[in-house]
Amino acid sequence: MHQPNRREFLASLGALGLAPFEQTEAELILHNGNIITVDDSQPKAQAVAIVRDRLFAVGSNDEVLNLATARTKRVDLEGKTVVPGFVDAHTHLGYSGLRHLTRVDCDLRSIEAIKAAIRAYAQETPVGEWVAGFKYDDTKTAEGRALTRADLDDVAPEHPVVIEHRGGHTSYVNTLALKRLGYDESSDDPPGGHLARDADGRLNGKLEETASFAAIQALPSDFTREQAREGVKLISHMMAAAGVTSAHDALGTPDDLRSYQDAREAGELALRVYALIDYQYLDKMLEAGIRTGLGDEWVKVGAVKQICDGSISERTARLSEPFIGRPDDYGIIVTKEEDLLEQSRKAHDAGWQLAIHANGDVGIDITLRVYETLQKENPRPDPRFRLEHCTVINDDLVRRIRALGAIPNPFSTYVYYHGEKMVHYGPERLERMFAVRSFLDAGIKVTQTSDYPPGPFEPMMALQSSVTRTDARGNVWGPRQKINVMEAIRVGTLHGAYASYEENEKGSIEAGKLADLVVLGQDPTRVEPSTLIDVPVERTMIGGRWVHEA
Secondary structure (H helix, E strand, C coil): CCCCCCHHHHHHHHHHHCCCCCCCCCCEEEEEEEEEECCCCCCCCCHHHHHHHHEEECCHHHHHHCCCCCCCCECCCCCCCEEEEEEEEEHHHHHHHHHHHHHHEECCCCCCHHHHHHHHHCCCCCCCCCCEEEEEEECCCCCCCCCHHHHHHCCCCCEEEEECCCCEEEEEEEEEHHHCCCCCCCCCCCCCCCEEEEEEEEEEEEEEEHHHHHHHCCCCCCCCCCHHHHHHHHHHHHHHCCCCCEEEEEEEHHHHHHHHHHHHCCCCCCEEEEEEEHHHHHHHHHHHHCCCCCCCCCCCEEEEEECCCCCCCCCCCCCCCCCCCCCCCCEEEEECCCHHHHHHHHHHHHCCEEEEEEHHHHHHHHHHHHHHHHHHCCCCCCCCCCEEEEECHHHHHHHHHHHHHEEEEEEEHHHHHCCCHHEEEEEEEEEEEEHHHHHCCCCCCCCCCCCCCCCCCCHHHHHHHHHHHHHCCCCCCCHHHCHHHHHHHHHHHHHHHHHHCCCCCCCCCCCCEEEEEEEEEECCCHHHHHHHHHHEEEEEEEEEEEEEEE
């Protein structure tokens, strides 16, 4: 790298649009680091100079320190590894923040422990009012069975109870909740949903897809503006501590947008947000003249979000072949293709990016047909259609994704964290699930996502899951989809920025881009891949400011 003189320094500041008077020197220099830039023109560096919220220079120690003055703050990285800030391209930010504040955390390892937590919450709740929990996982409790209506009746008979599965597509309710929802033993399944029953035909309290959505919508939603802001503060700091500097909220609302702005104005927003908007709010957005891209580098309106089929962790994704051990179960289509097309057409013609939840190969096929139809009817030069999850693929689906320039956003921590559920898909099908290798080989900009709460949001777990394809018990699932660490870092940074049209602003450590980066306690390219999850995140910087320091 050429060592810039003062004149060149000032010229480059002008190129960044920075004021010439105060900003004629580097404000902060990080040096003596092992910097993985994800910039093909300069893959490695030792130091970076920062002016305001931007990277001013990237290069060797000598080259960058040459820009320092007596007023420049210097930070010696002591050989630590630096990577670009991670982009979680599909998570549920505002939703999970509020739930952490207001609901029973059922991420517990026995049904008895879950019952005790619900009982304690119910005792503090007025009789007749709803009791709600989240993050319950049916395959992680010691009893080896699912939560039932009887369990919930036992601990809270005088309260309607709804417990959300961490996957977000299934709920477990008690008798009073069923009554409030209008369900009884004679009820038919709602369109796009399922009421689970015992062998004798009696409702057992498990609600799937649209039946579950109705239960969640019945819960009180009168959270205060202060609670919403506090939830954003909580979850954004949790994610920043793990190395996430940008998050795509996968089902945002106008209230979520307000809470992100409130947290930002209070100095409490610890990451950047690209808010995908729930389709049910599209008309309000159109009336206000809002579409994808409105906002700035902190809070921006993203795609409009829709749902085609079911869940992977809850085993309701719509598949072409049945679930293992359930020969008549192919999963659920939540939204009919004709409805999906009509809704998508309205958003596409209004200039919105589209994001459709499609997990199973049948769901992905339907979604691609919708996108292909829209591009034939009203071709747009760079729509960047998004396939949220895009889990079970085949060669033809990959070919069509590439032809459209679409962006798959698969679960990145599922193989590691949800390994016990993989038996429902079988080893052959796992070679075509979370198919990052197939996408990369096809030249497709696949991203890293957690879908939190459904999957943990720690990027180091995502790296280990993608690189080893091994679960927490040592079982390998779909080894042909393994990628290497450098590929995983690129997927988790630059590709995530591309999915929100922000690849020129972030995702790599390059001069002119936002100063979003993560300092790691170990070099992930040099540790045993099975220990990537243990690589510590020591510091997280967003816009030149440390938002997390261990």
